[in-house]
Amino acid sequence: MANMELQWYHVLIPFLPLTGFIINILLGKEVTRYKAHWFAVSSVFGSWLCSLATLQDVLGGKIIDADLYTWILSGTFKVGVGFLIDPLTAVMLIVVTTCATLIHIYAIGYMHGDTGYYRFFSYLNLFTFCMLMLVMGNNFLQLYFGWEGVGLCSYFLIGYYFNKKSAADAGKKAFIVNRFGDFGFGIGVFMVFLTFGTLHYADVFANVSSIAGKTVNFLGLNVDLPTLIALLLFCGAVGKSAQIPLHVWLPDAMEGPTPVSALIHAATMVTAGVFLVARCNPIFNLSEIAMNTVAIIGALTMFFAATIAITQNDIKRIIAFSTCSHLGYMFLACGVGAYAAGIFHLYTHAFFKALLFLAAGSVIHAVHTNNIQFMGGLKKYMPITYAVFVIAGLSAGGFPGLSGFFSKDEIIWSAYASHSSVGKFVWILALAGAFFTPFYTFRLIFRTFFGEYRGGLEAEEAATHAHSSSHGSGHSSHGAGHDSHGSGHDPHGHDSSHGSGHDSHGGHGHGPHESPYIMTVPLMFLAVGAIAAGWVGIPPLLGGGNHFAHFLQPVVGHPEFHGTHAEEWGVMILSTTIALIGLGLAAFMYLRKTDLPERISKQFSLLYKILYNKYYVDEFYNLTIVQPTLKLANKVLVGFTDAKIIEGIVNGVPNLIGIFSQKLRRLQTGIAHHYAIFMAAGAVFIVALVILLS
């Protein structure tokens, strides 16, 4: 691979969206207003074009690693703002800019008439900038820069409807939960610097072999150095990619407008963790423990998120858990050494998941509720949305021939072929996941598009007001609170219905309507991606060349798998069959025997409750972390330590002096002769002393 100088179009990739952001944030309120998307979309489109040019360079075998300027210089610590463009970056660039462009365009329609129009687009642009800085950085600190930057934009965009408490809470939660991950990530970066004396990827990875097998004293424990660094870095990935145990923020993040969920919480930002692991693969490769941890965390998240998804009723939350689950797949792949497979899944997932979200957004746009219990029968009202939704669902479920199939199959095969006990364990979980994914996806599709239309927003409001027990199992107090919370409609719904002037009183003769072309056309583009994006990675078994893996091989290497063709066929057929069973079961339960789900949930009410409440992880954190901290702050520190102990000492000393002086002032009789006598006595005493001493 030849090195190459930094070109102008490389620099433009991140900085075009930044320009768009600056223009809109400064001028948006007064000047650009409802034309904000002109700058936003064109800047992102420009950076997409630049990304294509860059991809061209990289396909031509070029690698770019150059600093723009020195960011921080302090003693031996020197870090620049610079770009590393290699195959991995190129893939990410394409994923990010493509999705960003399409979602920007979609948002023109979706956010139409919103009061914060310019604000929305400037945040999206800022996000794109940060995400591009993240993937293009040539050192850990710039990665961290982008990392925090995308977190910030996520905070802004989740809390976009900041007048709503739940939205503001969700934004804050996302930021703070991510900070927990960044805590480990930050320490990992410190360890990298202390170990290698630099944060520059190339220098670190060049010397990475020198730390193999070294141990280090960390907080009194002797730990294996590569394991330590890898796990600390992985902390950040767990936070950002919403893996167990830091997954709790992602479902709540659905408070944001749907394009945000599509861009940030499906296609790009949440995959940064996978990118990080893939980028740091030389370090992870040194540590068996770290790799297994990644694989197991990924597999567990994938499994648990999928099980939660089957019980949820909020259309976006279902997709959010699905995202969690698919991210778990990617980590699983990385954990068994198949980084290329992980990145491949990241790439295909970006398309089909963004498509799912945007199509869901289109549905919400039509019915103004997020709750699938009040949808249904939308197939005839929204044919395009329905079509792309099904494509996305098939792709996500791993239906043969579509993008998702190739990437998922590769992961399952990699897990099987890694031949370690951990590999077998995660393989079984992966197969389970392959069952759940089509099940919950098609449960969603069947509930949304088939059957009779169940009234949309009006029906939901009526149901909420009547306190109907819409969910079979009993309501715990939290469950009830969660219901109203979870099925809270996108507040945008009101705005747009008034702004666009459509009569959207569904359920009273006028059904929901298909979304405008500005929204459906990006959906179609993404649908093409969801079908065909995976064709670049067709395995040799099926006659393809797996170009994708070969393209990435210089960066992430290629794991050595030991498996026969027969085994590979077997695994592929097995997983496909399982997926089809999942699909079929969903069809059976939600199309044929529609009373079955209700009965099952009654039958296994405890299990249902646990799943429905997401294993009570939020409650657990609230009880063990949030409440104790607040109590500590209020009761102990404010009320006791500061007010009683420190202020007690501070005010106590003067008070003591005051008491003492109260006693002492009795000496001041006010009679002049007393003072005179004392003076004379003093004089005599001093003279006597002088005489006696001399």
Add this chain to the structure above:
Amino acid sequence: MVSIGFFIYFAFAIVVLSLLVVTRRNPVHSVLWMLLLFFHIAGVYLFLNAEFMAAIQVIVYAGGILVLFLFVVLLMNLREELSIGKYTTFGPTGFTFALGLFVAVSMALSSFIAAPPGKYSIDLIKQETHVKALGKLLYTEFIYPFEIASLILLVAMIGAIVLAKRRLKS
């Protein structure tokens, strides 16, 4: 011998007069005894070749300060003064301490060592006259303290006026 005789007289007179000053019931008597006392002290100064100081003693103390005292005494209610005890309850204590001080310091006197003589011998002073010698010193080496003393007197003057002035009813 003559000088010793004179000294004994003056010393005796000074002690007796001092005692009279502090023991008279009537303040007017005290002031008058004090006047006599100051003349005697001035006489002692003359023995010590300090004729300027003797002059000052008479002019400032006898002429200035005592007159002030006399005026103030005249403002007071002497009748009441003559009818109640002149000593406070601390009379004996005061006597003890005064005596103690006297005894203690006089014991210390035996160990007194004078500094080596300076340059202002009696001859020099006689030759230059006392006033001139004093004046030279006062206006050269001690010019700052001298000025400060004048300031103190000024402040005292203003202070005395302010304190003694009858407050105007507003």
Add this chain to the structure above:
Amino acid sequence: MAVPLSWYMLLSLAVFSIGVFGFLSRRNIIIMLMSIELMLNGVNINLIALSHYIQDLRGQILAFFVIAVAAAEAAIGLAIVIAMFRNRATAHVDEIKEMQG
């Protein structure tokens, strides 16, 4: 035969002690002020005698300043007495304990 220095010192000490006695025992504030003058005079005698015996005029300078301060002190002291007499109609120190703590 000259008078020994210690005689002067004894004289000065005697005058000073009498002043102390007067200051400590009398209740009339004017007499107390006069006692202070006595003490100052005692000191002056000492200063001038020493100045004579060790042939250094600076002792007299100091006495000179003492006289100046005494004058100031008398002026202020007597002004206070007048003010006090006007407000309290008494010259007896033991009847005043305004400064009690």
Add this chain to the structure above:
Amino acid sequence: MEQVIMNNLNYPILSTVIFLPVLGALLILINRRSWETLTKWIALGTSILTFIASIPLFTHFDKTTHKMQFVERFSWIPNWNIYYFLGVDGISVLFVLLSTLCAILCVLISWTAVTNKIKEFYIAILLTTSFMIGVFCSLDFFLFYLFWEAMLIPMFLIIGVWGGPNRIYAAIKFFLYTLVGSVLMLVGIIVLYLYSGKTFDILTMMTKNYPYTMQIWLFWAFFAAFAVKVPMWPVHTWLPDAHTEAPTAGSVILAAVLIKMGAYGFLRFSLPLLPEASKAMTPVMLTLSVIAIIYGAIICLGQTDLKRLIAYSSVSHMGFVTLGIFALNTQGVEGGILQMLNHGVVTGALFLSVGIVYERTHTRLIADYGGLATEMPIYSSFFMVFTLAAIGLPATNGFIGEFLILLGGFAANKWAGVLACTGIIIGAGYMLWLYQRVFFMEVNPKLHGLVDMNVRETIALLPMLILVFWIGVYPNSFLSFMHTSVQHLLERVNSGGIAQEAQIAKNIMEVIR
């Protein structure tokens, strides 16, 4: 004197900067009481002139040397060897600039907020500025102490006269706290004076070596003064009261400059004068710093008062500063200095912002706010930027400082580094929660119809905003001032021990081992 570079400008720039505000104060003094507008314009003009006068310090500073620059040295009280000795190096020069900038903003923000005793107020502000600059420029211990104590007087008045309802208590607490510390420092100064051959010259003092036991005593004497000013845990309780009760300008001065003096004192005096003691006391100082970081952060979660919350966050942030300083490595110390600057900018800006809204609502209780982002969008954008800077988001100045400090702290002591990192998590928690409660959610009915920031207020906040991003994106224009000075300082501290670079190398080896 080979330790200093004489002034290479042809006029005494430091004296100019110090005494221009005094001149302005005199002008205001002779101005008529009824001409209030003129008073304000004189104050504004003087502060702007002072700032302009201080700009050559930035542009003409020689970054290649650690020696004192722009030096002025005149014999003042020859009997005691006291000099009027001014000079700046890479450690202090930025604080002079921060002080002069801060003065302008204080005047601007008080324009309509202060309505009684206007003359006296601006005189106090200008005098405080002058004395603060004096503290950072003095190279003679006596002169330093003079400025150090003199500054208390106008500050005391600002809190005590123009403050909130509980101002007297706060002012006296502030005064006594700082005075007690300063008196112990005075003892330390006298001991140093006697030991170093009767000189108050700091640079000469630095060339001497002092016995170890004495260093320890002196360290604690100085600690008393500096720790109170910083303020370090547990002598921090004056700060919330002072901040809460002080008028906006007072809070800004306190936050932006005054509490930097403590940390500056550690850098300028404790470290170079008492290197062995400083090294020996490092564990104690790191512990106190970490406690301050976490304690200050957690206690913020329990606050109900806007200013009080920001005041406690200062405790936490200044904990980072002392952590960096006592990490005793390049990253830590440079990060510490930069973080002092950052904290001045960010917390100063936060107090300015609170002042802006307080002028409209006359309440500081967080519960009285809500939904401000709807009513005052520009204001909330500014506040958001400062909030983000306070929680150390990359591309803002807070990140650079905190990152360097944590890196340095981690290199010095892993426990300290790791525990301090938790402060960042909690920091995000309380700042975002504050932001949410004040700006997000439903608009509090009491806040309807609030007007957004006017031009004057925007101008007051704009420099801070620019600095936030300038330092965040290109910190080298500030870090480059420090390199040689910090290097020199660390060589002095580690003299006889290991050189700085070698120590990092040692750390690296230790890690790899």
